[in-house]
Amino acid sequence: MAIEDAIARVNQFKGESLAETIATLESELARTDSVEIAVSIRSLGISRELLLAAMAVKQASAQINVVIHAVGILYALPHILREDEVVEALSLGASSVSSDFDLVTDQRIAEFKFIHWQPKGNAVRNKTLFQDFFKLAREQTAKEKYLYLLSTEIPLRFLRGDRNVMKVLDRNRRLADDFRDRYGQTYRTVGEFYEAHRAKVHVVNLVETMPGFKQFLEDLTG
Numbered sequence: 001m002a003i004e005d006a007i008a009r010v011n012q013f014k015g016e017s018l019a020e021t022i023a024t025l026e027s028e029l030a031r032t033d034s035v036e037i038a039v040s041i042r043s044l045g046i047s048r049e050l051l052l053a054a055m056a057v058k059q060a061s062a063q064i065n066v067v068i069h070a071v072g073i074l075y076a077l078p079h080i081l082r083e084d085e086v087v088e089a090l091s092l093g094a095s096s097v098s099s100d101f102d103l104v105t106d107q108r109i110a111e112f113k114f115i116h117w118q119p120k121g122n123a124v125r126n127k128t129l130f131q132d133f134f135k136l137a138r139e140q141t142a143k144e145k146y147l148y149l150l151s152t153e154i155p156l157r158f159l160r161g162d163r164n165v166m167k168v169l170d171r172n173r174r175l176a177d178d179f180r181d182r183y184g185q186t187y188r189t190v191g192e193f194y195e196a197h198r199a200k201v202h203v204v205n206l207v208e209t210m211p212g213f214k215q216f217l218e219d220l221t222g
Contacts, residue, residue, distance in 0.1 A: 001052055003060050009053035066093055072114040073102055079210050110146040111136060117154040126158045130168050130190055131175055133159065137197040145201045150213060152205040159194040
């Protein structure tokens with residue numbers, strides 16, 4: 001099934017509101033037997049083809065975050081690199097082992113996060129954000145260090161906050177052990193570590209430095 005057809009089928013099922021569609025189905029199918037259900041789902045277009053369409057869309061989007069990460073970095077490079085700067089290594093994919101960082105040049109190391117930050121519900125995003133900041137801050141290098149984000153207001157609020165460092169690193173045992181070996185009990189909160197090391201890492205808002213990203217976010221939010 002072509003992905004265009006699959007998306008069209010899924011969108012037709014969703015209607016204007018998937019929540020309303022689901023609620024209607026739950027209400028209409030309550031207290032019905034198998035014969036009545038079979039008739040109802042046929043009339044509503046619920047079929048093997050619709051299920052295949054939904055699975056096809058899911059499969060096509062399974063690696064979309066990797067696509068966004070890779071394309072975002074490549075799109076940003078011509079805008080952020082200096083004229084005399086040379087790329088030494090790129091890590092564009094989730095399983096890439098070509099570099100410890102997303103970008104290594106002869107002048108900088110950098111991590112990128114193409115996340116549309118929300119006012120709430122950033123727990124997982126915050127964990128990976130701090131991991132990236134920690135990896136950059138700990139690196140012994142004369143090169144400049146950059147953490148590129150699509151916005152900085154919400155991320156910086158977290159980095160300056162009072163979340164317990166070890167709880168933030170609890171999903172990455174290797175980094176947690178390394179943090180403990182390096183600093184012991186010196187830093188209890190994310191904010192304490194950020195304040196001590198923020199001068200080492202440039203936290204950059206790509207939306208402010210690249211007009212293309214500003215337009216991208218405007219298009220994304222309608």
